[in-house]
Amino acid sequence: MDLWCKKLYRFLDGELESCDEERFRLHLALCRACASGLHDAMQLEMLSVQALCGAVAHNDAPAPPVEARERVRFALLRGWKGRALGAVLAMGLGALTAFLCPAGLCWGDTWRASARARGMEARIAYAAADGYLPYVPARTGIPERGALLSEPPVPLRTLAALEDRGDLHGIAAAYLVRGELRQAADFLARSPPSVDRDCDRAVVAMAAGDLQGALGLLDGVLRQVPDHPQAQWNRALVLRALGQSLQAAEAFEAVARRGEPGWSEEAGIRARALRLAGHPLN
The missing domain is CATH 1.25.40.10 (Tetratricopeptide repeat domain)
Incomplete structure (x- = not known):
């Protein structure tokens, strides 16, 4: 793990300076460990979205704590990946109709x-x-x-x-x-x-x-x-x-x-x- 790996959660929270955020994006493209960490964050975000929408959780997949759900939800919305995910969600809703x-x-x-x-x-x-x-x-x-x-x-x-x-x-x-x-x-x-x-x-x-x-x-x-x-x-x-x-x-x-x-x-x-x-x- 190098110094940039330790900045993953600061990146997710939108706490990096603009120049460091750009450098972390470059690091993310090459680091499998950070990509895996981002995957975990996205999985947690999806669980929180399901909970917010009233989805019924599986018995063997308990919902994460409220603080963790809120942390990841706002982190993804503030970060580069969050902006991309927001666009995907918007396009996806339209696609469901367009492809009927x-x-x-x-x-x-x-x-x-x-x-x-x-x-x-x-x-x-x-x-x-x-x-x-x-x-x-x-x-x-x-x-x-x-x-x-x-x-x-x-x-x-x-x-x-x-x-x-x-x-x-x-x-x-x-x-x-x-x-x-x-x-x-x-x-x-x-x-x-x-x-x-x-x-x-x-x-x-x-x-x-x-x-x-x-x-x-x-x-x-x-x-x-x-x-x-x-x-x-x-x-x-x-x-x-x-x-x-x-x-x-x-x-x-x-x-x-x-x-x-x-x-x-x-x-x-x-x-x-x-x-x-x-x-x-x-």
Whole structure:
């Protein structure tokens, strides 16, 4: 643990000076321990929200003390992550209505549109699954193998409706956001060829450890569509995993310049963190 790790709760409470807050954001992008601590805070916040909304707690999950709930609730609202979560909540409520189909099915939660955070670093090239969510690593340490929070699978009725529409990529995306890689790969293989499909195939390859295969797919996408946003982002992740930090930073900077809400801010933070990785913060 370094000196910046000790400042996590001051960051959550909004007590850091502006220059230190910016430096802590860079630290957070590289420190798994602090990311895990942030995850714990978000879990506690979600419990408090459920309590405030009158949700019935599970018998084996007692509500946290009032002081702790209030501390985290106000800390998240004041911090950078809290501002992002507020925007996500606002967008999520609208998404529940926007995705209602004529048959009465609600598509909103199919792609975790109303979730509070994402546990997968990669972007998915399916519009309904690419709304920005703050990144919080899954506690398992392998984000792609499990959802950030416990949630039910996509209802079979919804999957059947998507298949009837011929939207196999939509089914693949629903599995992919939940970390169900094998099912996602199966439906991607059945989907019509497209740059979006190849981008998501690269996500599966990256999660399986096939970095060169993922890079090949992403380079192929960018040859056809040079400004493909999801491919640019995912290529940056692959380059980082291959140890090519400078190239990864440049790729994230290209995403940052696009001005996409949420994604561009996170891309800028990641780019700065990569450029400073070889220069420890004082």
